[in-house]
Amino acid sequence: MAKETNRIDIYQAVTDDILAMLEAGTKPWVKPWSGGPTIPLRHNGVAYRGINVLSLWASAMRQGFASPYWLTFKQALELGGNVRKGSKGTTVVYANKLVVKDSETDDERAIPFLKRYTVFNADQVEGLDGKYPAPAPIITNPETRDVELEVMFSRIDATVRIGGSQAYYHTRDDYIQMPAFEAFHSADDYYATLAHEAVHHAGHESRLNRKTLISTSRADYARDELVAELGASFIGAIVGFKVDEREDHAAYIEHWLTALRNDKRAIFEAAREAQNAADYLLAMMTDQAD
Structure with a gap:
């Protein structure tokens, strides 16, 4: 029951965040970038997916971040950086399934789980020495096919x-x-x-x-x-x-x-x-x- 309550809390928190932007007349998936369009990236360059893309785009729009990179507090320290004092983190979620085997029948069943953790944009981290530069703007000629x-x-x-x-x-x-x-x-x-x-x-x-x-x-x-x-x-x-x-x-x-x-x-x-x-x-x- 506690795990189910935790999942509902996570759904509620993320949904409420996106609802607030929609009610204010802003879609977090429209123009969600300061430079060129990009998918939010983990500290190692791996792209976020699904609902995390929306959550991170929404946070970047609200706080004016240009960098597509996001790090946990610990990752920032390991890279020699430090999250600026007073910075507000952004919640992302990790979904997966745990496969368990019945000790008597050997039958397997998958139990879904959802975890949340906090990340900070590279713009909120000091001391990274240009490890995560902002993307260059993409300029499109409106009269020319690409x-x-x-x-x-x-x-x-x-x-x-x-x-x-x-x-x-x-x-x-x-x-x-x-x-x-x-x-x-x-x-x-x-x-x-x-x-x-x-x-x-x-x-x-x-x-x-x-x-x-x-x-x-x-x-x-x-x-x-x-x-x-x-x-x-x-x-x-x-x-x-x-x-x-x-x-x-x-x-x-x-x-x-x-x-x-x-x-x-x-x-x-x-x-x-x-x-x-x-x-x-x-x-x-x-x-x-x-």
């Missing part, structure tokens, strides 16, 4: 139709509809929109079989929009494009707020589904076999 991104997106196994004034994924006929490149305000807007629709595409029943995409419920439709927004942000932070605010998604905010208020696991589930879709798409986008 050749590298074009190649990456072309590797996605999806039918993309160009034309019209709307971007959407057609679930029944399984294709992505995109306006012409010239119709977008910037190249970033184009690639972010394409990534968003590609995340929807990845949820098709023949691929990741995501329930929120397949469902006819309006609430599930809004949840899948959240998954697509998060997934596009994760992809953009890896391959190098910014995800800006989309006016057509403002209507979903209230649905997201309701879902998060009613279910403290909702944002964790959305982040997990978004990470799955991002992994699925990035595996194709970064394939060097050809």
Whole structure:
């Protein structure tokens, strides 16, 4: 019971943090960087995933951090640094399963567990001697296609139709509809929109079989929009494009707020589904076999 209570407390704390930003009109996954877009990184350069990405982006936005690197208090000391006095840490979580064997039957069962610990941004640590420099800004020419991104997106196994004034994924006929490149305000807007629709595409029943995409419920439709927004942000932070605010998604905010208020696991589930879709798409986008 104590372990279950601990998990609920962790869900509550992270959800409340993201709820507060949404209620204030800020999405922690939109423009969550000061320099170039990047996924938050551990002290050893390993990327954080899922819900931790959102938590660390949110903290970086609130406190104005530029560095993508995060360290525990102990790691900072081991590297010869020191967390500045008065610095406020950020909570991240570690989820895994403990496999236990029944002593009588030898049957195995997996017991999920969730732990939380505190990390500090490299900007909060003194004495690191430039070990963790801030990323250089990425400047996109709004009138020019990015050749590298074009190649990456072309590797996605999806039918993309160009034309019209709307971007959407057609679930029944399984294709992505995109306006012409010239119709977008910037190249970033184009690639972010394409990534968003590609995340929807990845949820098709023949691929990741995501329930929120397949469902006819309006609430599930809004949840899948959240998954697509998060997934596009994760992809953009890896391959190098910014995800800006989309006016057509403002209507979903209230649905997201309701879902998060009613279910403290909702944002964790959305982040997990978004990470799955991002992994699925990035595996194709970064394939060097050809």
